[in-house]
Amino acid sequence: MIMDASRPLLQGKGITKRFGGLTALSGVDFHVERGEILGLIGPNGSGKTTLFNVISGLLRPEEGRLSFHGRDITNLAPHKRARLGIGRTFQIVRPLATMTVAQNVATAVLYGREGIAGFREAEERAHYILSFTGLSEKADRLPSELGLGERKRLEIARALALHPEIILLDEVFAGLNPAEISQAIDLTFRIKEAFGATIFMIEHVMKAVMGTCSRIIVLNFGTKIAEGSPREVASHPEVISAYLGAAYAGN
Amino acid sequence: MKKVPLIMAVLTVAVLALFPLLRPEVYYLSFLFTLFMYVVLSSSWNVIGGYAGYLSFGHAAFFGIGAFATAKMATAFSLSPLLTILSSIPAGLLAALVALIVGYPCLRIRGPYFSVVTICFAFVVDLAVKNIEELGGAEGLWMTFMDLPEETSRAIMYEVMLLLMVVTLATVYLLGRSRFGRGLTAVRTDEEVAETMAIPTAKLKIQAFVVSAFFPGVAGGLFAYYLSYIHPDAVFSINISILIVLMAMFGGGGTWLGPIVGAVILTVVNEGLSTFAQAEIARIIYGALFIIVTIFMPDGIIAYFRRWATAQRKA
Numbered sequence: 001m002i003m004d005a006s007r008p009l010l011q012g013k014g015i016t017k018r019f020g021g022l023t024a025l026s027g028v029d030f031h032v033e034r035g036e037i038l039g040l041i042g043p044n045g046s047g048k049t050t051l052f053n054v055i056s057g058l059l060r061p062e063e064g065r066l067s068f069h070g071r072d073i074t075n076l077a078p079h080k081r082a083r084l085g086i087g088r089t090f091q092i093v094r095p096l097a098t099m100t101v102a103q104n105v106a107t108a109v110l111y112g113r114e115g116i117a118g119f120r121e122a123e124e125r126a127h128y129i130l131s132f133t134g135l136s137e138k139a140d141r142l143p144s145e146l147g148l149g150e151r152k153r154l155e156i157a158r159a160l161a162l163h164p165e166i167i168l169l170d171e172v173f174a175g176l177n178p179a180e181i182s183q184a185i186d187l188t189f190r191i192k193e194a195f196g197a198t199i200f201m202i203e204h205v206m207k208a209v210m211g212t213c214s215r216i217i218v219l220n221f222g223t224k225i226a227e228g229s230p231r232e233v234a235s236h237p238e239v240i241s242a243y244l245g246a247a248y249a250g251n
Numbered sequence: 252m253k254k255v256p257l258i259m260a261v262l263t264v265a266v267l268a269l270f271p272l273l274r275p276e277v278y279y280l281s282f283l284f285t286l287f288m289y290v291v292l293s294s295s296w297n298v299i300g301g302y303a304g305y306l307s308f309g310h311a312a313f314f315g316i317g318a319f320a321t322a323k324m325a326t327a328f329s330l331s332p333l334l335t336i337l338s339s340i341p342a343g344l345l346a347a348l349v350a351l352i353v354g355y356p357c358l359r360i361r362g363p364y365f366s367v368v369t370i371c372f373a374f375v376v377d378l379a380v381k382n383i384e385e386l387g388g389a390e391g392l393w394m395t396f397m398d399l400p401e402e403t404s405r406a407i408m409y410e411v412m413l414l415l416m417v418v419t420l421a422t423v424y425l426l427g428r429s430r431f432g433r434g435l436t437a438v439r440t441d442e443e444v445a446e447t448m449a450i451p452t453a454k455l456k457i458q459a460f461v462v463s464a465f466f467p468g469v470a471g472g473l474f475a476y477y478l479s480y481i482h483p484d485a486v487f488s489i490n491i492s493i494l495i496v497l498m499a500m501f502g503g504g505g506t507w508l509g510p511i512v513g514a515v516i517l518t519v520v521n522e523g524l525s526t527f528a529q530a531e532i533a534r535i536i537y538g539a540l541f542i543i544v545t546i547f548m549p550d551g552i553i554a555y556f557r558r559w560a561t562a563q564r565k566a
């Protein structure tokens with residue numbers, strides 16, 4: 001693959017995704033730069049998860065193109081995108097219930113970008129990732145025995161097992177208590193440092209977004225309404241009315 | 252395998268291999284031949300049905316394809332007994348090839364729809380064979396069996412089927428413990444998540460389907476020669492397809508030991524039923540067994556008794 005430093009790591013142009021009559025994404029343009037922590041925010045149902053599904057290939061957009069390292073990946077199968085280095089977590093956690101925590105992670109190592117085919121080596125790698133995400137003690141448990149915070153970390157661990165270039169984090173802070181949120185913020189920074197991964201994160205917890213992201217994209221009803229630094233976005237009038245306004249109104 | 256189970260497995264195979272030297276009645280050789288065959292069928296089925304979770308209800312088709320392939324080769328080329336036995340390998344390859352072609356579109360369909368499609372596939376193959384003049388049409392094909400005393404010829408076929416069973420079980424065992432096996436477990440559990448873990452699910456499913464068709468194809472070839480007469484109804488019957496699934500699920504699908512235990516128990520039951528009960532009654536009993544297993548022992552009889560044993564210990 002041609003590595004072109006001048007091109008964004010990941011780029012989407014005019015992404016449109018419809019579900020029957022509902023337009024979940026409408027002509028969304030975005031790009032992710034290598035090494036950044038990019039945030040994606042917006043009210044519930046604004047199309048954030050749908051965008052991640054399009055990027056990871058679980059959904060095909062009706063219109064628009066996606067490129068990774070400048071290479072068109074619009075029609076690439078999801079497993080090939082994962083193999084190229086696009087890892088993701090699921091907002092509603094989806095651990096492989098038939099496998100232990102360690103097996104969940106080791107299986108991703110076996111098929112991931114690292115190219116480790118031996119079981120012992122894969123297990124060692126998995127244990128490193130589990131200790132990195134604070135799950136060492138739960139290695140031999142089944143996912144059903146984990147608490148929500150731990151299951152969210154398992155999602156992250158499994159994505160990291162691919163050794164992704166970019167990791168898509170879908171609300172990994174949701175439902176966590178303040179102490180866990182601080183841990184998760186810390187983990188986000190450590191992922192960037194230890195794995196050299198670029199981070200694209202959907203987040204509802206404002207503290208987490210403002211404190212971690214260098215840049216933020218805002219969606220509303222499937223349309224990008226703002227993009228910029230946390231401060232710029234927070235003071236954007238349309239964002240305040242659409243997103244923050246809705247949140248304040250809810251409080 | 253750990254040391255003790257491995258030694259037990261080797262001992263079991265050794266005892267079985269030496270059994271014909273005791274000059275048992277042909278009936279017992281014949282019964283064990285059938286039992287080994289069903290172990291082959293249900294253990295192979297387990298690769299796609301148990302490991303990958305794609306419940307094929309048309310596996311008799313692969314068995315029948317192998318049977319007719321060997322029967323046709325043996326009669327067309329007047330093959331010697333040894334070559335006829337060996338022809339079951341290309342017969343298995345033909346079954347695998349058919350699985351490759353059929354699997355490509357079928358394995359995109361998930362859940363019960365896949366099962367329905369595989370049932371239809373078996374019907375279509377059955378119908379096609381009945382309408383092909385060269386395959387004997389509705390009459391079937393006759394083959395000449397080896398010109399040896401019955402005890403000897405049956406003992407030879409017994410050993411060959413035993414060998415096929417050992418090869419099948421070793422293959423299925425190693426696959427289950429490999430990266431491939433892990434991938435299939437992921438496919439069974441959540442195919443979409445498996446994709447996001449960089450697992451090429453479509454490719455794995457096809458490979459699993461091909462493997463699960465190959466051994467039944469070989470078994471079919473040996474079975475055809477063993478009977479020396481092959482008729483579509485004898486090999487393409489939906490009863491065989493259901494029996495294969497039932498054996499695997501009864502013992503415990505997705506585990507290595509499950510289909511073996513299931514095949515042993517149900518072959519014994521089958522033998523009893525065919526001696527003491529009418530075919531209709533046998534079918535009713537199978538139906539009832541199937542319902543009981545799915546409701547009360549969804550993980551199979553091994554897991555069921557393991558849980559029961561644990562409960563006893565705690566009590």
Ligand SMILES: Nc1ncnc2c1ncn2[C@@H]1O[C@H](COP(=O)(O)OP(=O)(O)O)[C@@H](O)[C@H]1O
Pocket residue numbers: 019022024042043044045046047048049050051
């Ligand atoms: N698979 C789907 N089928 C039909 N509608 C969907 C599907 N996924 C999402 N939607 C709809 O698309 C819209 C955007 O959903 P989503 O991307 O999950 O929003 P967010 O993650 O921003 O809360 C919602 O109205 C949702 O109901």
Ligand SMILES: [Mg+2]
Pocket residue numbers: 048049050091
């Ligand atoms: Mg969402």
